[in-house]
Amino acid sequence: MSVVYLTRHVHFSAAHRLHSAELDEEQNRNIYGLCNNPLGHGHNYELEITIRGEPDPVTGMVMDLKEVKAIVEKEILVHVDHQHLNHVALLQGKVPTAENIVMVFWYALKDKIPHGELYEMVLYETPRHSVRYRGE
Amino acid sequence: MSVVYLTRHVHFSAAHRLHSAELDEEQNRNIYGLCNNPLGHGHNYELEITIRGEPDPVTGMVMDLKEVKAIVEKEILVHVDHQHLNHVALLQGKVPTAENIVMVFWYALKDKIPHGELYEMVLYETPRHSVRYRGE
Amino acid sequence: MSVVYLTRHVHFSAAHRLHSAELDEEQNRNIYGLCNNPLGHGHNYELEITIRGEPDPVTGMVMDLKEVKAIVEKEILVHVDHQHLNHVALLQGKVPTAENIVMVFWYALKDKIPHGELYEMVLYETPRHSVRYRGE
Amino acid sequence: MSVVYLTRHVHFSAAHRLHSAELDEEQNRNIYGLCNNPLGHGHNYELEITIRGEPDPVTGMVMDLKEVKAIVEKEILVHVDHQHLNHVALLQGKVPTAENIVMVFWYALKDKIPHGELYEMVLYETPRHSVRYRGE
Amino acid sequence: MSVVYLTRHVHFSAAHRLHSAELDEEQNRNIYGLCNNPLGHGHNYELEITIRGEPDPVTGMVMDLKEVKAIVEKEILVHVDHQHLNHVALLQGKVPTAENIVMVFWYALKDKIPHGELYEMVLYETPRHSVRYRGE
Amino acid sequence: MSVVYLTRHVHFSAAHRLHSAELDEEQNRNIYGLCNNPLGHGHNYELEITIRGEPDPVTGMVMDLKEVKAIVEKEILVHVDHQHLNHVALLQGKVPTAENIVMVFWYALKDKIPHGELYEMVLYETPRHSVRYRGE
Numbered sequence: 066m067s068v069v070y071l072t073r074h075v076h077f078s079a080a081h082r083l084h085s086a087e088l089d090e091e092q093n094r095n096i097y098g099l100c101n102n103p104l105g106h107g108h109n110y111e112l113e114i115t116i117r118g119e120p121d122p123v124t125g126m127v128m129d130l131k132e133v134k135a136i137v138e139k140e141i142l143v144h145v146d147h148q149h150l151n152h153v154a155l156l157q158g159k160v161p162t163a164e165n166i167v168m169v170f171w172y173a174l175k176d177k178i179p180h181g182e183l184y185e186m187v188l189y190e191t192p193r194h195s196v197r198y199r200g201e
Numbered sequence: 202m203s204v205v206y207l208t209r210h211v212h213f214s215a216a217h218r219l220h221s222a223e224l225d226e227e228q229n230r231n232i233y234g235l236c237n238n239p240l241g242h243g244h245n246y247e248l249e250i251t252i253r254g255e256p257d258p259v260t261g262m263v264m265d266l267k268e269v270k271a272i273v274e275k276e277i278l279v280h281v282d283h284q285h286l287n288h289v290a291l292l293q294g295k296v297p298t299a300e301n302i303v304m305v306f307w308y309a310l311k312d313k314i315p316h317g318e319l320y321e322m323v324l325y326e327t328p329r330h331s332v333r334y335r336g337e
Numbered sequence: 338m339s340v341v342y343l344t345r346h347v348h349f350s351a352a353h354r355l356h357s358a359e360l361d362e363e364q365n366r367n368i369y370g371l372c373n374n375p376l377g378h379g380h381n382y383e384l385e386i387t388i389r390g391e392p393d394p395v396t397g398m399v400m401d402l403k404e405v406k407a408i409v410e411k412e413i414l415v416h417v418d419h420q421h422l423n424h425v426a427l428l429q430g431k432v433p434t435a436e437n438i439v440m441v442f443w444y445a446l447k448d449k450i451p452h453g454e455l456y457e458m459v460l461y462e463t464p465r466h467s468v469r470y471r472g473e
Numbered sequence: 474m475s476v477v478y479l480t481r482h483v484h485f486s487a488a489h490r491l492h493s494a495e496l497d498e499e500q501n502r503n504i505y506g507l508c509n510n511p512l513g514h515g516h517n518y519e520l521e522i523t524i525r526g527e528p529d530p531v532t533g534m535v536m537d538l539k540e541v542k543a544i545v546e547k548e549i550l551v552h553v554d555h556q557h558l559n560h561v562a563l564l565q566g567k568v569p570t571a572e573n574i575v576m577v578f579w580y581a582l583k584d585k586i587p588h589g590e591l592y593e594m595v596l597y598e599t600p601r602h603s604v605r606y607r608g609e
Numbered sequence: 610m611s612v613v614y615l616t617r618h619v620h621f622s623a624a625h626r627l628h629s630a631e632l633d634e635e636q637n638r639n640i641y642g643l644c645n646n647p648l649g650h651g652h653n654y655e656l657e658i659t660i661r662g663e664p665d666p667v668t669g670m671v672m673d674l675k676e677v678k679a680i681v682e683k684e685i686l687v688h689v690d691h692q693h694l695n696h697v698a699l700l701q702g703k704v705p706t707a708e709n710i711v712m713v714f715w716y717a718l719k720d721k722i723p724h725g726e727l728y729e730m731v732l733y734e735t736p737r738h739s740v741r742y743r744g745e
Numbered sequence: 746m747s748v749v750y751l752t753r754h755v756h757f758s759a760a761h762r763l764h765s766a767e768l769d770e771e772q773n774r775n776i777y778g779l780c781n782n783p784l785g786h787g788h789n790y791e792l793e794i795t796i797r798g799e800p801d802p803v804t805g806m807v808m809d810l811k812e813v814k815a816i817v818e819k820e821i822l823v824h825v826d827h828q829h830l831n832h833v834a835l836l837q838g839k840v841p842t843a844e845n846i847v848m849v850f851w852y853a854l855k856d857k858i859p860h861g862e863l864y865e866m867v868l869y870e871t872p873r874h875s876v877r878y879r880g881e
Binding site: 650691 | 756758759761784785786788826827871872
């Protein structure tokens with residue numbers, strides 16, 4: 066028995082604004098700075114989805130990569146690509162920080178993986194800022 | 202006499218929406234597709250600014266890179282970083298396509314270069330889509 | 338009147354073998370080395386297609402990037418992606434060196450660009466080896 | 474006592490075809506799609522080898538990087554670089570999926586590390602598709 | 610309760626020479642090779658700092674990235690950027706191998722993180738050579 | 746007749762200090778800032794060498810890439826890799842700015858290219874700072 070980690074790297078482009086309904090205007094400006102700009106700004110997000118599982122002894126694959134891509138497309142990308150993240154249903158009621166986005170994506174995908182299990186998601190907001198979630 | 206091309210690579214994050222005031226709603230949707238989404242989306246833009254000039258015989262530099270950075274910061278980045286490009290003064294009245302953005306940046310910078318001359322600007326909207334302008 | 342260069346970056350994976358019908362076995366081995374291995378080897382090719390043109394005054398675009406992608410897909414990628422380059426019709430009778438591939442791609446695309454003109458193609462065989470063609 | 478993870482990043486170019494002897498032609502085509510193309514295709518593989526160990530108190534190194542490189546060259550790269558992976562001895566009898574390749578590489582290297590122990594291998598088949606193996 | 614890993618990617622440029630006071634000249638040359646060159650050489654180091662913690666329920670952030678950046682600047686970068694690593698106080702008495710540098714950086718930062726805890730540091734000396742430390 | 750541009754991408758690591766013998770200490774500090782630090786600092790330099798020529802009608806190559814690599818190794822890399830650039834013969838009497846380095850490399854290579862001609866050299870001192878020289 067052997068366990069391999071399979072990672073699919075995808076991307077999407079979206080706008081967002083960091084603003085918490087639980088903070089007043091001044092607090093929002095102080096905490097989020099330029100990210101609190103009312104009209105929003107945006108990013109090319111890079112997302113890495115890792116599935117942990119045993120390769121099938123016949124096919125030699127943990128999962129068909131085309132199938133991974135189709136699930137990620139359906140459960141995540143179609144909802145956020147070229148959208149404003151403060152206005153998408155998936156993120157309703159959340160401040161769209163990288164931390165909140167990666168956790169929301171995790172739970173959108175977690176029960177849709179037919180072979181193996183979701184192990185880790187890494188989200189790059191920029192090449193200099195990334196977050197990882199492992200379901201802990 | 203020798204001519205060297207000096208390139209400074211910078212970046213900014215911004216939102217935009219592709220929508221032309223000269224087209225009706227349906228035309229806008231047909232032409233720009235998801236990029237016409239009313240709430241906008243966004244990108245991590247990468248910008249390469251190339252200055253053509255003769256290195257100073259004493260310092261060995263076309264221009265001090267710190268000085269290039271300061272000029273680009275003042276004339277371009279401060280106006281667009283973490284902003285919504287459809288609402289910044291620099292791009293007023295322009296559809297914020299990569300083509301229009303790079304031309305606007307060119308004219309914002311062109312007369313501010315103290316040594317050598319602006320030769321080329323390259324703007325990456327995503328790692329898969331870029332534009333170049335040379336003042337032609 | 339203004340001229341902008343629009344670049345679309347695409348990729349494909351393919352096998353090839355460097356072997357010239359005009360050389361004998363020993364010459365082929367001496368010239369191409371490991372690249373002459375009879376069973377072939379392969380690469381993830383990166384291809385950059387640059388179109389030179391005037392942005393449309395209404396849309397602000399040289400060409401719709403989706404349209405560029407569709408043309409490149411139809412005229413080039415569908416013929417070579419996940420193929421063995423010594424056996425594709427597009428490259429028949431050519432040693433599939435990066436130099437020959439990029440020239441063949443150029444002539445496959447040249448007359449299919451509806452706005453502006455093909456200006457440059459860059460082909461990366463590996464991140465350490467690339468070729469450029471400009472129709473000269 | 475301190476434990477550091479040392480990673481060497483290498484690369485090789487190879488052809489492969491995904492085809493399982495335990496499946497019939499139609500099943501192979503359905504499961505592997507274009508990757509089942511009889512003539513094969515290819516990739517620039519990137520391989521990251523991580524060794525876990527205590528830095529030597531005199532030299533400050535877990536292992537000499539030149540020595541790591543020489544071992545990886547001898548045990549792995551010389552067998553696969555510029556080869557067709559369906560025809561190399563190291564992978565005999567295996568469908569050359571990324572999952573199977575990374576496991577075969579692991580066992581080829583595992584007992585050859587003189588200081589510390591092999592901790593993780595990451596194999597990129599393309600920049601969008603990678604696998605990790607940790608000997609589990 | 611949820612745990613997210615937040616990573617900030619920074620960089621610095623520095624010179625170093627690998628030379629151990631506990632080895633004689635010949636041993637130093639044999640072990641370190643070109644890296645033992647008396648005048649030193651240098652690198653563009655890339656450093657990834659990962660903090661593990663629970664996102665604040667109001668702000669949605671493990672830590673403000675600007676605050677992470679300011680701490681890393683003060684505790685690490687200001688001491689090593691554009692310096693010769695064999696002559697900086699932080700590394701006094703250490704051979705500046707990547708292994709030793711990453712451990713020294715770890716202990717310089719470890720107690721300065723106000724929210725969450727330092728989880729991992731990755732240091733790239735070149736794109737082909739990196740080390741990881743997790744406080745083990 | 747067709748002209749293709751062939752580019753080989755190589756790298757080296759070196760230390761340098763920006764200091765002009767024609768300026769006094771204070772002028773050097775003011776102009777070069779941290780780069781004037783007496784002990785020097787360093788970089789991972791990336792160098793792109795482009796040769797312009799007609800592919801050989803039999804081999805399909807402008808030049809054998811292994812031959813390009815050997816010439817660049819002999820004429821440039823062996824002199825600067827893992828060295829302090831203020832102390833290498835090739836750069837004697839020059840302030841080792843990127844501008845001066847790229848011009849020196851040009852003239853070291855220019856007459857050694859057996860097929861085609863040297864067209865362009867690009868030198869990256871960091872991923873954010875590069876220079877180009879074309880023999881003008």
